[in-house]
Amino acid sequence: MARFDLSDFEWVLIEPLLPNKPRGVPRVDDRRVINGIFYILRTGSPWRDLPERYGPYTTVYNRYNRWAKAGVWLRVFEALSEQSPDSLHLIDSSIVRAHQHAAGGKKGARITPSAVLVGD
Secondary structure: OOOOOOOHHHHHHHHHHOOOOOOOOOOOOHHHHHHHHHHHHHHOOOHHHOOHHHOOHHHHHHHHHHHHHOOHHHHHHHHHHHHOHHHOOOOOOOOOOOOOOOOOOOOOOOOOOHHHHHHO
């Protein structure tokens, strides 16, 4: 078990939320796949650089996409946040540096919101 792999307690919470439609081919273990997905999200590595202990990178990638489209990640997040409502704290801050001449826009230029352009 790697340093950031799911603990047994975390796995017990997540496992019932995962779709399990057995097909003819034996599936790669869902726990290994989730650990692989978390590895990619944590490290920012390309899918092709996924360590072999998590299974084939194509399987991990395909399951990540399939579960995202099916809303599995939202259900997992909601279940985990219900278990620990006090641990949810979000801080958003953005600092974007502008060029030194960015404030000198054309005088009198009309700025049209994109929502208005779509509606016309």
